Amino acid sequence: MRIEYQNVDIAQEEHVILKGVNFQAEAGEFVYLIGKVGTGKSSLLKTFYGELDVHTGSARVLDREMTKIKRRHIPALRKRLGIVFQDFQLLNDRTVRANLDFVLKATGWKKKKERNTRIHEVLEQVGMTAKTDQMPYQLSGGEQQCVCIARAILNHPDIILADEATGNLDKENGRRAAAILYDISKAGTTVVLSTHNEELISEFPGVVYRCGEGRLQECTDAYTPLLAPDAIESKSIEENINENN
Numbered sequence: 001m002r003i004e005y006q007n008v009d010i011a012q013e014e015h016v017i018l019k020g021v022n023f024q025a026e027a028g029e030f031v032y033l034i035g036k037v038g039t040g041k042s043s044l045l046k047t048f049y050g051e052l053d054v055h056t057g058s059a060r061v062l063d064r065e066m067t068k069i070k071r072r073h074i075p076a077l078r079k080r081l082g083i084v085f086q087d088f089q090l091l092n093d094r095t096v097r098a099n100l101d102f103v104l105k106a107t108g109w110k111k112k113k114e115r116n117t118r119i120h121e122v123l124e125q126v127g128m129t130a131k132t133d134q135m136p137y138q139l140s141g142g143e144q145q146c147v148c149i150a151r152a153i154l155n156h157p158d159i160i161l162a163d164e165a166t167g168n169l170d171k172e173n174g175r176r177a178a179a180i181l182y183d184i185s186k187a188g189t190t191v192v193l194s195t196h197n198e199e200l201i202s203e204f205p206g207v208v209y210r211c212g213e214g215r216l217q218e219c220t221d222a223y224t225p226l227l228a229p230d231a232i233e234s235k236s237i238e239e240n241i242n243e244n245n
């Protein structure tokens, strides 16, 4: 198991946002975190990369117990995670290549030739090699998000955490970002994607967790009727939609 939480409370300051969280994600799994604004999706993701502390229950991320992790061990953990934010956070004063090179240099890639090869590989994976020497502001939002995904996969992370990675994008670009993340998960990386766009779930099926009313609940099965043609035939679409809400 790459992430395994048992009975973990997620709190902001003194206020518990999610109580008794149980959450699991394995290698190669595509996991959705869904739920209304302010229900705790980002807070939960932040605990996975040590941005928000947890103190209760058992909270394993890779080989670390997050309730006991020391500050000094967090950078090593983060090297094994790829993090994709909604607001891109690319460095606007340098090209796509230089953005990616910056991360490689900071994570110990000494040889320029190897860095360039890796940059080419990740940009190819997200379909962005044509934009290698462009500045971020010369790219569309969707293209910038693809570069962010490329940046997140540079060091072959075990887990990708994507917080509303499709949220600022129009429908087609959101779909494109989700498709890239989905392919990455099929190659063995665990992907956890928080999203408001529940339409993605039918196209890119995965494990679904819903945040709401201070709890996190797995509800993958609630989506199976929408995915299985037999189940859809035996019920009206309205019935399926009502069931899933």
Ligand SMILES: Nc1ncnc2c1ncn2[C@@H]1O[C@H](COP(=O)(O)OP(=O)(O)OP(=O)(O)O)[C@@H](O)[C@H]1O
Binding pocket: 012, 013, 017, 035, 036, 037, 038, 039, 040, 041, 042, 043, 044, 164, 211
């Ligand atoms: N730094 C903070 N300090 C105090 N409270 C916070 C902080 N960040 C978030 N919160 C509160 O925690 C709750 C959960 O916020 P969180 O950002 O995790 O929700 P979310 O489900 O990710 O929302 P969204 O869909 O808008 O991103 C909200 O009530 C929010 O006001």
